[in-house]
Every structure is written in structure tokens, then in C-alpha cells.
Amino acid sequence: MSIKVQNISKSYKTAKAVKNVSFEVNRGELFGLIGPDGAGKTTLFRILTTLLIANEGRASVMGFDVVKDYKAIRNSVGYMPGKFSLYQDLTVEENLTFFATIFGTTIQENYDLIKDIYIQIAPFKNRRAGALSGGMKQKLALCCALIHAPKVLFLDEPTTGVDPISRKEFWEMLKRLQQKDITILVSTPYMDEASLCDRIALIQDGQVLKIDSPENIIKNYNKIIYDVATKDTHALIHDLKNYPSQYSVNAFGEYIHYIDKESDFNTKELQKYLQNKKHINIEIKQAQITIEDVFMDL
Amino acid sequence: MKRFIGFIKKEFYHIFRDKRSLFILFGMPIAQILLFGFAITNEINNVDIAILDHSNDVETQKIINKIKSSPYFNVENQIQSEREIESEFKKGKVKAVLIFEPDFSKNLVTKKVAVIQAVTDATEPNVANTIANYTAAVIQNYQLQKKQATISQVKVDVQSRMFYNPELKSVFNFVPGVMTVILMLVSAMMTSISITREKELGTMEILLVSPLKPFQVIVGKVFPYIFLSIINAIVILLLGYFVFKMPINGSLFLLMFESILFIISALSLGILISTISDSQQTAMMLSLMGLMLPVIILSGFIFPINSMPMPMQIISNIIPAKWFIIIVKAIMLKGVGIQYIWKETLVLIGMTVFFIALSIKKYKIRLE
Numbered sequence: 001m002s003i004k005v006q007n008i009s010k011s012y013k014t015a016k017a018v019k020n021v022s023f024e025v026n027r028g029e030l031f032g033l034i035g036p037d038g039a040g041k042t043t044l045f046r047i048l049t050t051l052l053i054a055n056e057g058r059a060s061v062m063g064f065d066v067v068k069d070y071k072a073i074r075n076s077v078g079y080m081p082g083k084f085s086l087y088q089d090l091t092v093e094e095n096l097t098f099f100a101t102i103f104g105t106t107i108q109e110n111y112d113l114i115k116d117i118y119i120q121i122a123p124f125k126n127r128r129a130g131a132l133s134g135g136m137k138q139k140l141a142l143c144c145a146l147i148h149a150p151k152v153l154f155l156d157e158p159t160t161g162v163d164p165i166s167r168k169e170f171w172e173m174l175k176r177l178q179q180k181d182i183t184i185l186v187s188t189p190y191m192d193e194a195s196l197c198d199r200i201a202l203i204q205d206g207q208v209l210k211i212d213s214p215e216n217i218i219k220n221y222n223k224i225i226y227d228v229a230t231k232d233t234h235a236l237i238h239d240l241k242n243y244p245s246q247y248s249v250n251a252f253g254e255y256i257h258y259i260d261k262e263s264d265f266n267t268k269e270l271q272k273y274l275q276n277k278k279h280i281n282i283e284i285k286q287a288q289i290t291i292e293d294v295f296m297d298l
Numbered sequence: 299m300k301r302f303i304g305f306i307k308k309e310f311y312h313i314f315r316d317k318r319s320l321f322i323l324f325g326m327p328i329a330q331i332l333l334f335g336f337a338i339t340n341e342i343n344n345v346d347i348a349i350l351d352h353s354n355d356v357e358t359q360k361i362i363n364k365i366k367s368s369p370y371f372n373v374e375n376q377i378q379s380e381r382e383i384e385s386e387f388k389k390g391k392v393k394a395v396l397i398f399e400p401d402f403s404k405n406l407v408t409k410k411v412a413v414i415q416a417v418t419d420a421t422e423p424n425v426a427n428t429i430a431n432y433t434a435a436v437i438q439n440y441q442l443q444k445k446q447a448t449i450s451q452v453k454v455d456v457q458s459r460m461f462y463n464p465e466l467k468s469v470f471n472f473v474p475g476v477m478t479v480i481l482m483l484v485s486a487m488m489t490s491i492s493i494t495r496e497k498e499l500g501t502m503e504i505l506l507v508s509p510l511k512p513f514q515v516i517v518g519k520v521f522p523y524i525f526l527s528i529i530n531a532i533v534i535l536l537l538g539y540f541v542f543k544m545p546i547n548g549s550l551f552l553l554m555f556e557s558i559l560f561i562i563s564a565l566s567l568g569i570l571i572s573t574i575s576d577s578q579q580t581a582m583m584l585s586l587m588g589l590m591l592p593v594i595i596l597s598g599f600i601f602p603i604n605s606m607p608m609p610m611q612i613i614s615n616i617i618p619a620k621w622f623i624i625i626v627k628a629i630m631l632k633g634v635g636i637q638y639i640w641k642e643t644l645v646l647i648g649m650t651v652f653f654i655a656l657s658i659k660k661y662k663i664r665l666e
Contacts, residue, residue, distance in 0.1 A: 049507045050664070051506060051507065051664050051665045052664060052665055053664065070663075073507075074506070074509060079504060079507040081503045083500040085499060085500035085501045085503055085504050086501065086504075087308065087311075087499075089312060090308065090312075094311060098304055098307075098308045099504075101303075101304030101305075102305060102509070102510050103508060103509060104301060104509065
């Protein structure tokens with residue numbers, strides 16, 4: 001077991017940030033904490049990286065207790081905080097050299113580990129970190145967190161504020177790192193990234209709502225979701241919400257995700273209802289269930 | 299050790315790439331010392347005065363010539379009556395009027411006493427005072443010459459002599475003072491800002507989650523500033539020595555030792571400030587209000603401690619700068635050795651140890 005969290009609670013002065021959270025991350029696993037802003041993800045990261053002390057509960061990383069053995073943890077994990085936290089006035093290469101030095105290693109020693117990522121930013125190695133684009137900054141931060149070959153990697157919202165292509169590349173990199181026997185705990189507010197994790201914990205308001213693999217979470221979802229679209233989306237949402245047996249109505253890209261309460265729900269009846277409401281170009285079909293749908297229903 | 303060197307290297311990058319900190323580090327000391335040395339001074343030179351000579355005889359002419367030839371005064375014009383005095387002052391150019399009574403020479407011979415009145419424009423009290431003293435000095439000097447010529451009677455005359463600073467040059471006071479202010483500013487403010495900057499930018503989070511010990515982070519942050527502050531101290535001493543002819547009568551080695559001690563005490567204050575402030579702005583305000591003002595006001599740099607009210611005098615004892623100024627003046631002007639200033643040195647060492655211990659205790663190994 002690489003990371004073990006048992007009944008962790010943490011309050012700040014005014015609010016309770018994390019409430020009785022427990023989960024375990026296996027060795028070599030890519031584990032995602034999925035939840036909106038303010039769900040308590042960063043607080044959990046800080047507790048696990050020994051930066052904060054929980055009010056209740058216990059946690060350990062690689063068998064080291066986060067309070068008692070904080071020094072051992074600090075020596076061996078890689079941490080990438082949510083905010084871009086490298087030295088903006090140092091160049092790409094200087095940043096990397098600095099972090100290698102303070103961990104008592106060199107770039108050459110662990111070059112293998114960061115090679116795939118580093119070659120992408122190498123053309124800019126003499127540029128100051130502050131002048132890099134968002135995606136480049138994240139890659140540099142990842143290199144810096146990896147340079148000492150950590151066994152466990154903590155990535156707090158690494159893709160927030162990064163363009164979709166860089167996000168995709170970033171996740172591919174994480175997959176490759178996982179192959180090198182690195183346990184990765186990653187958090188993200190983007191639901192589409194959840195399916196790229198081995199297992200995820202859905203977290204909201206400081207509480208874990210569900211822990212499972214993305215496939216299982218979708219498979220175990222017992223409701224049928226329909227994609228509904230008509231010409232007038234605005235009116236459609238309004239009318240669907242007034243449909244007697246509606247369970248939930250959520251905008252989802254070009255479609256409205258509609259769930260009905262009744263087990264004998266018939267799309268024809270809904271079609272008729274919408275026609276009566278003077279909708280045109282009506283389209284109703286069964287939808288692919290996503291993590292977001294599950295999350296919305298929790 | 300390699301980690302430590304890597305850390306210090308990074309600090310130097312920060313300093314040399316930030317134009318603002320470079321300016322504070324090197325521009326300000328030079329600007330301040332030149333400003334204090336040249337512009338802010340208690341000495342007077344070429345003050346415009348007017349003469350109202352009611353007797354216009356040989357003696358008054360001699361005295362007027364004497365005054366004209368001194369570098370302190372510039373006789374702007376001769377006025378004819380008392381009524382003109384005020385209008386002269388109102389014009390603003392003339393700062394003092396010397397009035398010779400009627401029958402000056404005659405009185406000097408018959409009554410043995412003749413009166414010269416010095417009327418000064420006291421809108422600037424210090425200048426007025428100084429002018430009055432200078433006038434008295436010039437006339438005394440004239441009397442002395444006259445007496446030597448005609449040894450007539452015995453008269454007790456008080457002659458003062460200013461030790462260590464015979465010409466009462468204000469720069470002798472300003473060089474140690476400015477040095478103290480600059481070292482305090484550079485050491486305390488710059489370190490507290492550079493440590494809080496890491497907090498503000500979030501890099502402190504990464505440094506904490508690294509094998510670096512708190513001690514290494516602090517010393518690594520502080521070390522470049524020790525180095526730069528020493529350079530600053532040397533620059534100020536060189537400027538004082540070569541530009542303002544400030545003597546260094548005591549041991550240079552002792553002076554440097556005391557300076558380094560003071561620098562370290564200021565740095566530990568800077569660390570202390572950084573442990574209680576979360577943003578660079580707070581750190582800067584705390585350094586300026588909490589350190590600079592007491593250093594300028596209560597250290598004896600500008601206002602003499604002896605003439606302060608008792609509570610202020612007591613408070614001044616906890617200002618490290620007060621002790622440092624005493625030490626620097628003693629070494630530079632009196633040329634004394636450690637045997638005369640060991641008490642002050644000990645106070646400074648005690649304060650430094652206290653501040654370092656307090657800041658280590660206050661340093662957070664976690665985020666809250």
C-alpha cells in the first residue's frame with residue numbers, strides 16, 4: 001500500500017475542509033481525486049505531503065506516518081502544488097538544476113525519467129520560467145517534481161489552466177510514468193480526465209462520495225440517461241423540467257441529459273410531449289454514461 | 299554542502315535579476331551617504347548678512363573686514379537704520395544683521411566695553427543659533443589679536459576645545475548613522491522580503507517538501523545578504539574616508555567584526571519578521587515601520603539620546619542600532635580597542651543570539 005488515508009478530518013478556522021475521508025492507493029496505481037473547486041482536494045494533498053496536520057485520523061505514505069515520519073516522506077516524494085510554484089526569474093534549466101541539487105542528485109542521473117517530458121521544453125531551456133506558456137510551465141513543474149526519482153508523486157490539479165492538447169499530452173506522460181513503478185495521486189476538477197485514472201475517488205464538500213475504477217463506477221450506475229436535443233435548447237430545458245416523471249435534467253454539450261423516474265419510461269411519450277410543446281427537430285436517444293453524470297447524481 | 303551551495307547560487311540569481319533589489323542594495327547606500335554628507339548638514343557657509351554701522355570708525359571697519367574675510371559670512375549690504383532690518387529679513391536673503399553701537403571705538407577705549415548686536419532671522423532656529431555662535435567666534439578672535447597687541451588687563455576667558463571632531467563636522471555623525479540605517483535596511487528588509495516571497499509564490503511549499511532542513515533554507519536565504527551587506531559597509535566606509543575625510547582611528551579589523559555582528563543581528567530580525575508575515579508587503583511595512591523608524595529616531599543617529607524623555611531613553615536600550623552607533627563612533631573617532639566597548643559588543647551579541655533563537659523557534663516546518 002503506497003498511500004493510506006484513514007478517517008482524516010481537517011477544519012480551518014471557519015470551515016470544515018475535509019470530513020472523515022478514507023482511501024487507499026496501491027503501489028503503481030494512478031489514483032485520481034475528482035471533485036469541484038473547494039471540495040477539499042488541496043487540503044488532502046497538503047496533509048499527505050506533511051504540510052498540514054489533520055485534526056482527526058491517520059495517514060501514511062509508503063508506510064511512513066505523515067506526522068511522525070514527516071522527514072522521511074519529504075525525502076522521498078515528489079510534489080507539484082496546484083499553483084505554479086517554480087522560480088519565475090530562473091531559466092528552465094536553472095530551475096531543474098536547482099531542484100536536482102536540493103534533492104542531492106543531478107539532471108544526468110535521472111535523465112531517463114524526465115527525458116520524454118524534458119525534450120519538449122529543452123528548446124526553451126534558457127528561457128525564464130515566467131515567460132513560458134501554461135502547458136510548458138506544467139511540464140517543467142512535472143520535471144522538477146520528478147528529478148529525484150520519487151516513488152510517490154503528488155500532483156495537485158496539474159492540468160488546471162492548461163490547453164486541451166497539453167492536457168492530453170500531460171496525461172499520456174503520467175501513464176508512462178506509471179509504468180516506471182511510480183505511484184501517482186492526482187487531483188482534477190475535469191471529469192473527462194477521471195476515466196484516465198486506474199481508480200478514482202469522487203469528492204465533494206470534503207467528503208468522499210464514491211471510490212472505484214471509472215469503468216465500475218459507470219457500469220454500476222443503474223439509471224438510463226437519454227440525450228435529448230431540439231432546436232430551442234433553452235425552452236427544452238424548461239419543458240423537460242416540467243415533465244411529470246422527470247428525475248434530472250442537465251445540459252451536457254449539445255445535448256440535454258435526461259433521466260426519468262419511471263422504469264417503464266417510453267421515449268415516444270416524451271417525444272409526443274415535446275411536440276405538443278411545439279419543439280421541432282426533436283432527437284432522443286440513449287446516452288453514453290460518463291463520470292460527470294454519475295457525479296451529478298451523487 | 300552541495301545542496302547549500304546550490305541554494306545560495308539560486309539566491310544570487312534572484313538578487314541579480316531583480317533591478318529593484320539591486321537598486322536598494324547598491325544605489326541607496328551611495329545615494330544616502332552622499333545626501334547626508336553633502337546636503338543635510340549643520341554647518342554654515344557663505345551666509346548672507348547685513349551690517350548696520352552706527353559709528354563707522356577704524357575699529358568697526360577692522361571688524362567688518364575680518365568678518366568679510368571669513369568663509370562663513372558674505373556681507374550682502376550695509377543698511378542705514380534699524381527700521382531696515384525687518385524689511386531685509388522679509389526679503390529672505392539676509393539671515394543676520396550685525397549692529398555696531400555709536401561711538402564704538404571711543405567706548406572701547408573709555409568704557410573698555412563696546413557692544414555689537416547680532417540680530418538673526420530665527421525662522422530656522424538652528425541656522426540662527428549657529429550664525430550667532432560663529433559671529434561671536436569671529437569677534438572673539440579679533441579681540442584676542444587686539445589684546446595681544448595691547449596687554450592691558452587680565453581677563454578670564456573660557457576656551458572650549460572639541461575633542462575627536464574639532465571642527466564639529468556633522469559628517470562624522472552621519473557616516474556611522476547612515477551605515478547603521480543602511481545595514482539594517484538591507485539586512486532586515488531584504489531578507490524578510492526574500493523569505494516571504496517564497497511563501498507568496500508557493501515555492502516555500504516545495505522547499506518544505508524537500509530534504510532541505512529549515513536551518514539550511516534560512517541560512518541559505520540569509521548568506522547572500524551577509525556577503526552583500528559587508529560589501530555595503532565597506533563602500534560606505536570608503537566613501538566616508540575618501541569623500542568626507544572621516545578618519546578611521548581604531549582597528550579596521552575590529553570595525554569589520556562589529557559590523558558583521560550587527561549585520562547578523564539585523565538579519566535575524568529580518569528572519570523573525572518573515573516568520574510572522576505572509577506577504578512581501580507585510581514584511582516590507584513591518585521592516586520599515588518596526589525597524590527603520592526606531593533606528594532613525596531612537597538610536598541617537600539624529601536625536602541625542604541624552605536629551606530624550608526618560609521612557610524613550612529606556613526604550614532606546616533595546617534598539618541594536620543604538621549600541622552599534624556607539625561602537626562605530628568609538629572605533630572610528632576615538633580609536634579605542636575592544637577593552638572600551640566590550641559591554642556594547644556583549645549587548646549586541648546577546649541580542650543577536652536572542653533573535654536567532656526566537657526566529658528558529660518561530661520558523662514553521664509546516665504551512666500553518
